[in-house]
Amino acid sequence: xxRLRIIPTILLRGSTAVKGQGFDNWRVxxxxxxxxxxxxxxxxxxxxxxxxxxxxxxxxxxPRLINSLASRLSIPFxxxxxxxxxxxxxxxFEAGADKIIIGNAxxxxxxxxxxxxxxxxxxxxxxxxxxxxxxQRVDSTWxxxxxxxxxxxxxxxxxxxxxxxxxxxNTVSLDGKMLGMDYEGIHALAEAVDIPIIASSGANKESFAxxxxxxxxxxxxxxxxxxxxxxxxxxxNELAAAGYDVRQKIV
Amino acid sequence: xxxxxxxxxxxxxxxxxxxxxRIGRQPIQISSGAQLEDxxxxxxxxxxxxxxxxxxxxxxxxxxxxxxxxxxxxxxxxLLGICLGMQLLLDESHEAEGRGxxxxxxxxxxxxxxxxxTHIGWSQVTPVGGHKVSPxxxxxxxxxxxxxxxxxxxxxxxxxxxxxxxxxxxxVRFENxxxxxxxxxxxxGAGQRLLEWIVRNRNA
Numbered sequence: 001x002x003r004l005r006i007i008p009t010i011l012l013r014g015s016t017a018v019k020g021q022g023f024d025n026w027r028v029x030x031x032x033x034x035x036x037x038x039x040x041x042x043x044x045x046x047x048x049x050x051x052x053x054x055x056x057x058x059x060x061x062x063p064r065l066i067n068s069l070a071s072r073l074s075i076p077f078x079x080x081x082x083x084x085x086x087x088x089x090x091x092x093f094e095a096g097a098d099k100i101i102i103g104n105a106x107x108x109x110x111x112x113x114x115x116x117x118x119x120x121x122x123x124x125x126x127x128x129x130x131x132x133x134x135x136q137r138v139d140s141t142w143x144x145x146x147x148x149x150x151x152x153x154x155x156x157x158x159x160x161x162x163x164x165x166x167x168x169x170n171t172v173s174l175d176g177k178m179l180g181m182d183y184e185g186i187h188a189l190a191e192a193v194d195i196p197i198i199a200s201s202g203a204n205k206e207s208f209a210x211x212x213x214x215x216x217x218x219x220x221x222x223x224x225x226x227x228x229x230x231x232x233x234x235x236x237n238e239l240a241a242a243g244y245d246v247r248q249k250i251v
Numbered sequence: 252x253x254x255x256x257x258x259x260x261x262x263x264x265x266x267x268x269x270x271x272x273r274i275g276r277q278p279i280q281i282s283s284g285a286q287l288e289d290x291x292x293x294x295x296x297x298x299x300x301x302x303x304x305x306x307x308x309x310x311x312x313x314x315x316x317x318x319x320x321x322x323x324x325x326x327x328x329x330l331l332g333i334c335l336g337m338q339l340l341l342d343e344s345h346e347a348e349g350r351g352x353x354x355x356x357x358x359x360x361x362x363x364x365x366x367x368x369t370h371i372g373w374s375q376v377t378p379v380g381g382h383k384v385s386p387x388x389x390x391x392x393x394x395x396x397x398x399x400x401x402x403x404x405x406x407x408x409x410x411x412x413x414x415x416x417x418x419x420x421x422x423v424r425f426e427n428x429x430x431x432x433x434x435x436x437x438x439x440g441a442g443q444r445l446l447e448w449i450v451r452n453r454n455a
Contacts, residue, residue, distance in 0.1 A: 001414075003373040022321070076437045122368075207260065
């Protein structure tokens with residue numbers, strides 16, 4: 001197994017980095033370049049960069065911005081925001097992204113996942129599942145779009161069957177609160193699929209070990225690394241001391 | 252020492268280019284065999300993600316094959332293959348039909364445990380005895396690959412790594428030719444140190 005990963009999640013609206021709660025209440029935390037460069041320099045394993053306004057504004061996360069971030073980063077990074085076609089994805093890979101994240105489009109067009117995975121390789125295609133809450137583990141976006149419940153396990157299997165290489169698993173009710181994650185939800189999803197899961201939403205200092213125990217290959221954290229004194233290296237050292245297989249000796 | 256990146260027309264060269272710039276080797280892109288033949292010295296990088304067959308065709312259609320083979324054993328040059336670029340140093344691949352460069356004898360195969368697919372993420376890279384290696388190793392590097400190299404000659408095996416139960420060759424070396432399965436350009440400080448070491452110790 002490759003090492004368990006620690007991934008700061010950077011949310012953007014255009015070229016501004018923001019942070020919210022419950023997928024709402026956005027506040028500005030800095031420019032995209034400054035925030036990405038800061039996190040990139042903290043010796044993390046990977047970055048997730050999402051433009052949360054792109055889909056609703058009907059635009060693509062800016063390839064020009066991604067190009068400028070790529071020149072500052074020497075670690076892999078995944079980008080998402082408004083990707084609706086192979087041509088959109090091609091622009092972002094061309095700009096230097098290592099993976100793309102499909103946040104919305106897979107629900108209305110599951111063929112898109114197979115097209116992307118055949119064109120760029122499944123390892124570079126990550127799709128999101130947005131669970132409503134630990135009490136209601138169904139995809140929130142699916143419910144909004146079709147008025148139906150799609151269980152997170154079913155969503156995961158669907159993504160895997162269509163060729164997704166990785167799942168970014170969110171829980172809307174826990175997002176941005178740092179009160180812990182939906183470990184049972186992570187476990188249920190990990191049991192249902194073979195592809196790696198980036199567990200996200202609600203991470204605090206204790207969450208990493210618990211999420212890995214539940215079956216996550218990576219933990220994504222936004223607020224924790226943005227608003228608290230907790231550094232990725234602190235988390236990493238504690239995990240290593242507890243026997244978790246994280247990347248060490250990072251200089 | 253100048254640095255050059257071969258453009259096989261398969262992928263974005265920006266990350267490799269940025270990584271070489273970071274170690275002070277502003278690279279120049281090479282897109283034809285004629286340009287390659289004009290060089291008198293330097294580090295030539297064969298980068299790559301993509302399909303083995305398409306890359307082999309590109310080696311021929313762009314006229315890279317002969318000038319690359321002429322560089323083998325010429326200490327004015329260092330040849331570095333990254334990921335698919337490493338696989339191209341061998342004879343052939345199970346991924347697709349195509350003739351590799353054959354600088355390192357052997358083939359490129361899938362995992363023997365067929366339920367394993369793509370090895371993606373950070374894994375440790377360990378030197379194999381008998382070769383001069385960077386004192387920084389073992390270190391973790393970033394991998395993305397579904398196929399791995401199986402060199403015939405034990406002496407050409409430079410580095411090894413582990414993916415689940417599979418211990419595989421993650422680096423090869425023959426005289427002035429180096430190949431790495433991982434991506435030094437995406438491996439943060441470890442990648443930068445290895446690139447610097449190769450530049451410094453290319454004749455060692």
